[in-house]
Amino acid sequence: MTWADGNGRAPATGIGTGDDRQAGQLAAGAERSVAAPLTVVRQHLIAAVRNLGFQLTAEQLTVIQAVRGSKLGAVTLQPARMPVQLQIGLEAGPAACRVTVQVNDRWPAKVGRNWGATAVYQDVFGSVLAAVDAALARLDPAAAGGFADWWRNTGTGDVAAMQNAAGWAAQAGSLISRHTTRFLDGSDPAKGAPVSRTGAGTFTFVAADTVAEVPTQLADGMLTVGTLITSRPGQMPANLVTQIQGLVYRVEEYIAAAAAPAGASTPFRFTVDPADVPVVTFLHQQAQLREMLPVRTLLICTTCRLEKIVNPELERLQERNRRTRDLATTVSAVISPFVLAGRLAQTKGPAFACPRCQGLSADESVVTFCRQCGDRRTESALRSCGKCSFDFRSLLPKAPLWVAPTDNGPAATPAATPAVAPPTEPAPPASASAPAPAPTPVEESWPRPPGQ
Known part of the structure; x- marks a missing residue:
C-alpha cells in the first residue's frame, strides 16, 4: 500500500479530520469497506490493535481509541516508542461495514514535531495502517484488492540534523525507568x-x-x-x-x-x-x-x-x-x-x-x-x-x-411500566373476556419489570 499523494489532506471521515487537530499535528488514515458484520470486524481490529502494542482508552461499539508510546519516548525517535494515538470508527451498512482509521501524533510540545520526527512518524503511520489493512483483508480478501491508498498530513518535512541525535537520545532513553514512563503517560x-x-x-x-x-x-x-x-x-x-x-x-x-x-x-x-x-x-x-x-x-x-x-x-x-x-x-x-x-x-x-x-x-x-x-x-x-x-x-x-x-x-x-418483551408484530386487540396469552420462551428470556 502507498500514500495517495505526497501530502494529502484528511477526508471528512467524521473521526478527527484535519480540521479539528492541533496546528501542525501529524496524522494519516484510511477509509475501508468490508463485507463482514460490524461485531466481527470490531473483534479482529481489537486483536490487531493489541498486537501492535497499543493500550485501549475507549472501546465502544462504534469507536475504538488506543495510544502507544510515551512523551519521553519521543526524545529517542524510535518508532516503537513514539507517542501516537489511534482512532477507529465503525459504521454498519446493509451489506458491508465501513471502517475509518486515523492515527496521529501525541507530541508533547505544540511545536517542533517536524524537527526530525516527520520521517519517523511516516514509518509509524505506515506500519499501523498496514496492520489494520491486513486484519481487514483476512475478513474480505476481495475488497482488499480495491483498498484506496492511505492519506496523510505530515507537514513540510524534517530538519535532517535533528535525526542524527536519535542515537544519543536512544542511549539516554534506555536509562529511564519503566515507572517514569508510565508516570508521564x-x-x-x-x-x-x-x-x-x-x-x-x-x-x-x-x-x-x-x-x-x-x-x-x-x-x-x-x-x-x-x-x-x-x-x-x-x-x-x-x-x-x-x-x-x-x-x-x-x-x-x-x-x-x-x-x-x-x-x-x-x-x-x-x-x-x-x-x-x-x-x-x-x-x-x-x-x-x-x-x-x-x-x-x-x-x-x-x-x-x-x-x-x-x-x-x-x-x-x-x-x-x-x-x-x-x-x-x-x-x-x-x-x-x-x-x-x-x-x-x-x-x-x-x-x-x-x-x-x-x-x-x-x-x-x-x-x-x-x-x-x-x-x-x-x-x-x-x-x-x-x-x-x-x-x-x-x-x-x-x-x-x-x-x-x-x-x-x-x-x-x-406512567405504566412497559412490558419488557422483545418487539413483535402488532396483534389485533383481544376482547375483555379473552384470557391473556402465555409468555413465549423468548419473552421469558428478558428480565421482567420491577414489581412483577
Missing part, C-alpha cells in the same frame, strides 16, 4: 465513559407518551452492557442482540454528534421508537444489576491461558495513590467500576505479568458473583444463577423507569 479511565465525560447530569430517553431519565453514569453502564452483550451474546436470542446493537449504535452516534459542537451544555434527549422501549428497559435493568453486584475483571493469559481475577476499583485506587505520591494528576473518582472494567480484550501491558509463564498480555472479560451462593457468573446478561437459581432481578428497585412527560421534564407520577 498517565491514565484516564473516564475515556471509557462517553456520556459522563461530557459533563451532563442526565440522559433522557423520549418515547411517544413516556420518558425515561437516567443519570449519565448509569447511561454509561447501559452502553457498556450493550457492548458486552453484542460482543459476547452467549444464549441471548439473535433478534434481541440485533436490537441491542442497533440501539447502542444510534446512541453512540447521537452522543458524538451532540457533544461535539456544544459540549456539556447540550441536553441529551434521545428519541426512541416504541420498539426500543423494552430494549432501553432491559439495558437499564442490567446496568442497575451490575452496579449492585461485585465487579471483577477476569484476565486470561494469551500465552498459557492461566486465569486471574482482579478488582478494577482496587486498581483504580492504587493508580490514583501512586500518581498522587508522584505529584501527577489524579485519576477521576467518578467513573463506575463496571464501566471501568467494561473494556474488553485489552492488553494489560507491563501491569500484567502471568505468574506461570511470565506473559505480559491478557484478554479481559467482566465477571461477577452470585450474592446468594458466591458462584462466578460470566454471562453478559444476568438473569438467574445457574447454580442456586437465585433470581438477580429480585434485587431491582420497584420504582419504574418510564414516567409520563411534562413541560418541565419527567413527571413525578409514573
Whole structure:
C-alpha cells in the first residue's frame, strides 16, 4: 500500500479530520469497506490493535481509541516508542461495514514535531495502517484488492540534523525507568465513559407518551452492557442482540454528534421508537444489576491461558495513590467500576505479568458473583444463577423507569411500566373476556419489570 499523494489532506471521515487537530499535528488514515458484520470486524481490529502494542482508552461499539508510546519516548525517535494515538470508527451498512482509521501524533510540545520526527512518524503511520489493512483483508480478501491508498498530513518535512541525535537520545532513553514512563503517560479511565465525560447530569430517553431519565453514569453502564452483550451474546436470542446493537449504535452516534459542537451544555434527549422501549428497559435493568453486584475483571493469559481475577476499583485506587505520591494528576473518582472494567480484550501491558509463564498480555472479560451462593457468573446478561437459581432481578428497585412527560421534564407520577418483551408484530386487540396469552420462551428470556 502507498500514500495517495505526497501530502494529502484528511477526508471528512467524521473521526478527527484535519480540521479539528492541533496546528501542525501529524496524522494519516484510511477509509475501508468490508463485507463482514460490524461485531466481527470490531473483534479482529481489537486483536490487531493489541498486537501492535497499543493500550485501549475507549472501546465502544462504534469507536475504538488506543495510544502507544510515551512523551519521553519521543526524545529517542524510535518508532516503537513514539507517542501516537489511534482512532477507529465503525459504521454498519446493509451489506458491508465501513471502517475509518486515523492515527496521529501525541507530541508533547505544540511545536517542533517536524524537527526530525516527520520521517519517523511516516514509518509509524505506515506500519499501523498496514496492520489494520491486513486484519481487514483476512475478513474480505476481495475488497482488499480495491483498498484506496492511505492519506496523510505530515507537514513540510524534517530538519535532517535533528535525526542524527536519535542515537544519543536512544542511549539516554534506555536509562529511564519503566515507572517514569508510565508516570508521564498517565491514565484516564473516564475515556471509557462517553456520556459522563461530557459533563451532563442526565440522559433522557423520549418515547411517544413516556420518558425515561437516567443519570449519565448509569447511561454509561447501559452502553457498556450493550457492548458486552453484542460482543459476547452467549444464549441471548439473535433478534434481541440485533436490537441491542442497533440501539447502542444510534446512541453512540447521537452522543458524538451532540457533544461535539456544544459540549456539556447540550441536553441529551434521545428519541426512541416504541420498539426500543423494552430494549432501553432491559439495558437499564442490567446496568442497575451490575452496579449492585461485585465487579471483577477476569484476565486470561494469551500465552498459557492461566486465569486471574482482579478488582478494577482496587486498581483504580492504587493508580490514583501512586500518581498522587508522584505529584501527577489524579485519576477521576467518578467513573463506575463496571464501566471501568467494561473494556474488553485489552492488553494489560507491563501491569500484567502471568505468574506461570511470565506473559505480559491478557484478554479481559467482566465477571461477577452470585450474592446468594458466591458462584462466578460470566454471562453478559444476568438473569438467574445457574447454580442456586437465585433470581438477580429480585434485587431491582420497584420504582419504574418510564414516567409520563411534562413541560418541565419527567413527571413525578409514573406512567405504566412497559412490558419488557422483545418487539413483535402488532396483534389485533383481544376482547375483555379473552384470557391473556402465555409468555413465549423468548419473552421469558428478558428480565421482567420491577414489581412483577
